[in-house]
Each structure stands twice: as structure tokens, then as C-alpha cells.
Amino acid sequence: MDASLLTIQPASPEPIxxxxxxxxxxxxxxxxxxxxxxxxxxxEVAAFHAINPMTVSRAYGMAESEGLLERLRGKGMAVAATTRPTQTQAQRLALLEPQLQALARHARELELPSDAVLRRLGRLLEP
Amino acid sequence: MNAQLAPAAVDTTSPLSVAGLRHSYPDGEVLRGVDLALAPGSVLGLIGRNGAGKSTLIRAMLGLLEPAAGEARVFGQPALRMDDQAKARLAYVPQQPEALGWLTATQLLDYVGRFYPGWDARFAGKTLERWKIPPNKLLAKLSPGERQRVDLIRALASQPELLVLDEPAAALDPVARRELLREVALRAGESGTTVLFSTHIVSDLERIASDIAFLHEGKLLLHCAADDTKERFARLWLPAAMSAAAPAAALSRRRHEDGSLSLVVERDERGQWPEASRLTGARVDALGLEDLFVEVAE
Incomplete structure (x- = not known):
């Protein structure tokens, strides 16, 4: 993987x-x-994006403790071999949580009835 | 210099610290009691509006001016009586460079390089070229931006343990600015350089700062880890009808024309936002550093 694959938005309210x-x-x-x-x-990540190396270490450490990454002796970090390729449905759904919350909020602000929003979402989700 | 240094104070582990700092100019008080200590290897971003007292604070921290009250320490020594060894371990780039105008950039760097044991001549030469400084023109004939860039090169090439930059961004174009940030970030992360960086351009700090301090009207409004500014604080908006439920503790409070309220609130020790945020119609918005600063400094 190359450091350029990551996108960093320093001004985002989400910490780097x-x-x-x-x-x-x-x-x-x-x-x-x-x-x-x-x-x-x-x-490499810190230099490419001009960010603090401690921030990158913190991210790698967190990803490691979540089981996404593992430290290979002498080689650095790698994508964990034990990454469950099929995470449970609940785990995958949890990844969508921020977007779902934002969507719900926008819908409330626009005073849209939930059945209308769900109908539209349902259509978007159809294969 | 002085063999009888005062006994070590509480925070000799901090390369740069002040306590109870106050200072006034004839037209008013600029610093109204500032306590601040930098952890080794940290990058502290000092944010404040123009005239907030950032430069005065920095100069007092480094012993370049004698404050009306309070104490400043550099590497544990009183800032006003630092010895030469301590001075060789720090580099400071002021907003107004005080370069020796009768030298060229190359001459200046060759000259000052002799005073620093860790001088990186290769870095100096390379960066002079990359930052497009005419090497053989007298410094007096360079633009203020070019002179500040020469000063930045001098500061970085001395490989300081403590690097203090007062508004360095103004002198640099976006590419050179990115290079400066990269250089500062890597040195802090890898060599343990402690950095104090003042600016009113907060996006620079969001990349590299490990800690943030807001200076407003001579006081520190906030001093915390950079990630905390985004995770621990948020803006709570309450419609007019609910504004009575607003929490008493808020960093800032602004009433809008329609009677609604915006507050900057903090998570409690269990990570929860104040009670009022769970009312229907209330809204909690995450804030970027710039928004947070504008909210609390207004």
C-alpha cells in the first residue's frame, strides 16, 4: 500500500x-x-501528508488493537491475516452508523416523514 | 554564566514553561496571568487573533522581555538568565527577522553555523535552493518573506531541541509551507524536538500540532491535546423554546436573533454531552479547530 492512498483532511471535525x-x-x-x-x-505516511508521526502511530495502534492490522517482526505493519473476511452483519452495519445518523438528522431538519425517506432508501438499496 | 542556578522548580522536565505570566504595555495589559508548559517532543500550536498577545507571550517565554510578573523557564533555567549551552539548544524565528543585513544568505548561514555543534550544512544549502532564496544577494535587499525563510532555514539547520516559530506561515507559499510543516512534524516525531508554533492560520496546526492553546485577550482560553479539541468539544444548538434548558457550564454562549442558542460544550467524565443535547430539536455539531476557536473567541 502507498501512503498516497490515504486522504487527510486536516480541517475536518474528525481527528486525523x-x-x-x-x-x-x-x-x-x-x-x-x-x-x-x-x-x-x-x-512515510507522516512525511507524505505533512502530519505528526505520533498521529499516524496512534492510528496504527488503534487499528492494531481492533484487529485490522498486525505488526510483523522486522517488516512493520500489515493487514491482519486473521481479519474476518466476513464480519458479522452487526459489525458491518456499525460502519454505516455515522452516515445513518447524519441522514436521520437531515431528514428531521427537512421535516420529511420517515416512511418517505425509507421508501426512497429502499429503492436505492435494491440491486 | 551563573553557577548558582535557582533550585529546580516543579516542571524542569518541560523544555519551555511559564507560570503566572503578566505583562503590560503603556496602552494596556497584554498578558493577564498565563500558565503553560510544553511536554518534551510535543508540538504546541498557539492560536490567537492578531493582537491577542502571542508574540509578547513567546518573547517572555524565551526571556527576551522581562514580564511584569511571573516566571519563564527554558530547559529548567530561568529564561532571563539562560546559559550559552541552553541558548545553543534552542532556535527562535521571530515574525520580524532581525538578520544581519550586510551579509548574503550563504554568508549568514556559514557564519552562524559555526556556533552550533549539530549544524546541518547540507540541509541549509539544499533548502536555500528549494525555497528559492537568492544565495548571493545581501539580506537587506531581500523581501521580508525571503528574510523570514532564511531565518527558518537557520533555525532548522541548527537542529535545535526546542524550536519556536512566531507566525512562520506568512512568509511561505503553499508548497514551501507544506515542506516546513513536514520538516517540523518529522523532527518532533523522530528526534523529539519540542516545538512552539504560533499562528492565526489554524489549518497548518491541524496537521502537525499535538497540543493546542488558545490565547485570547491575554489569557489562555483552552489548552489541550489537538485531538481533544475535536472530540471533547462541540457546538450545542438549542431552539428558542428550549434555551432555558441550556447547561450552565459552557465555554461560550451566543444567543441568535430568533432566540435560539449556540453553546460550546464539553463531554463529561463519562464521555457524555450535557443533558440538554438529548432534547428533541437540540443539535450537536462537531467543530473543526477554526470553528471552535471562532466560537470561543468571539
Whole structure:
């Protein structure tokens, strides 16, 4: 994986370490990163994005403790081999939680009845 | 210099600290009791509006002015009586560079380089070129921006343990600014350099700061970890009908024309937002650093 695969938005209300963890989660869930893929070093990510290396370490540490990444001796961080390729439905749904909350909020602000929103969402979700 | 240094105070572990700092100019009080200590290896972003007292605070922290009250320490030594060894371990880039105008940039860097044991001449030469400084023009003939860039190169090439930058961003174009941020971030993260960086351009700090301090009207409004500014604080909006339920403790409180209220609130020790945020119609918005600063400094 290359450090340029990550997008950092410093001005976002989401702290940078969380932005990194979220992106790793999505890249792994989406299959762009496979088990065993090596991650760029903390220094590479920090230098590429001009961010504090401690922020990158914090993100990697959090991803490691969540089981997304594992530390390979002498090689650095890699996508965990034990990453459950099929996370439970609840786990996958939890990944959508922020977007769902935002959607619910917007719908309330627009005073839209929930059945109308759900109907539209249902249509979007149809294969 | 002085062999009888005062006994170590509480925070000798901090490379740079002040306690109870006050200072006035003829037209009023600029610092009204500031306590601040930087942890080794941290990058503290000092944010404040123009005239908030940032430069005065920095100068007092470094012993370049004698405050009306309070104490400043650098590497544990009183800032006003630092020895030469301590001075060689720190680099300071003021907003108004005080370069020796009769030298060229190359001459200046060759000259000052001799005073620093860890001088990185290769870095100095390379960065002079990358930041497009005419190497053989007299410093007096350079633009203020170019002179500040020479000062930044001098500061970084000395490989300081403590780096103090007062509004460095103004002198740099976006590419050079990014390079400066990268350099500062890597040195803090890898060599343990402690950095104090003042600015009113907060997006620079969001990249590299580990800690943030808001200076407003001579006082620190907030001093916390950079990630905390985004996770621990938020804006709570309450419609007019509910404004009576507003929590008493808020960092700022603003009533809008329609009677609704905006407050900056903090999570409690269990990570919960104040009670009022759970009322129907109430809204909690995450804030970026700039929004948070504008909310609390208004």
C-alpha cells in the first residue's frame, strides 16, 4: 500500500487519527487491501501528508488493537491475516452508523416523514 | 554564566514553561496571568487573533522581555538568565527577522553555523535552493518573506531541541509551507524536538500540532491535546423554546436573533454531552479547530 492512498483532511471535525483508521477499515472491508498487505511506515505516511508521526502511530495502534492490522517482526505493519473476511452483519452495519445518523438528522431538519425517506432508501438499496 | 542556578522548580522536565505570566504595555495589559508548559517532543500550536498577545507571550517565554510578573523557564533555567549551552539548544524565528543585513544568505548561514555543534550544512544549502532564496544577494535587499525563510532555514539547520516559530506561515507559499510543516512534524516525531508554533492560520496546526492553546485577550482560553479539541468539544444548538434548558457550564454562549442558542460544550467524565443535547430539536455539531476557536473567541 502507498501512503498516497490515504486522504487527510486536516480541517475536518474528525481527528486525523480517526480518518486514517476509518479509511483502513473501508479499504480492508472493500477488498482494496488484502490480508498480509504491508502498510507504509509511520514515517512515510507522516512525511507524505505533512502530519505528526505520533498521529499516524496512534492510528496504527488503534487499528492494531481492533484487529485490522498486525505488526510483523522486522517488516512493520500489515493487514491482519486473521481479519474476518466476513464480519458479522452487526459489525458491518456499525460502519454505516455515522452516515445513518447524519441522514436521520437531515431528514428531521427537512421535516420529511420517515416512511418517505425509507421508501426512497429502499429503492436505492435494491440491486 | 551563573553557577548558582535557582533550585529546580516543579516542571524542569518541560523544555519551555511559564507560570503566572503578566505583562503590560503603556496602552494596556497584554498578558493577564498565563500558565503553560510544553511536554518534551510535543508540538504546541498557539492560536490567537492578531493582537491577542502571542508574540509578547513567546518573547517572555524565551526571556527576551522581562514580564511584569511571573516566571519563564527554558530547559529548567530561568529564561532571563539562560546559559550559552541552553541558548545553543534552542532556535527562535521571530515574525520580524532581525538578520544581519550586510551579509548574503550563504554568508549568514556559514557564519552562524559555526556556533552550533549539530549544524546541518547540507540541509541549509539544499533548502536555500528549494525555497528559492537568492544565495548571493545581501539580506537587506531581500523581501521580508525571503528574510523570514532564511531565518527558518537557520533555525532548522541548527537542529535545535526546542524550536519556536512566531507566525512562520506568512512568509511561505503553499508548497514551501507544506515542506516546513513536514520538516517540523518529522523532527518532533523522530528526534523529539519540542516545538512552539504560533499562528492565526489554524489549518497548518491541524496537521502537525499535538497540543493546542488558545490565547485570547491575554489569557489562555483552552489548552489541550489537538485531538481533544475535536472530540471533547462541540457546538450545542438549542431552539428558542428550549434555551432555558441550556447547561450552565459552557465555554461560550451566543444567543441568535430568533432566540435560539449556540453553546460550546464539553463531554463529561463519562464521555457524555450535557443533558440538554438529548432534547428533541437540540443539535450537536462537531467543530473543526477554526470553528471552535471562532466560537470561543468571539
Amino acid at each position: 487519527y480517526r480518518q486514517i483508521v476509518e479509511q483502513l477499515r473501508r479499504l480492508i472491508a472493500g477488498g482494496q487491501l488484502a490480508a498480509g498487505d504491508l502498510l507504509p511506515s509511520v514515517r
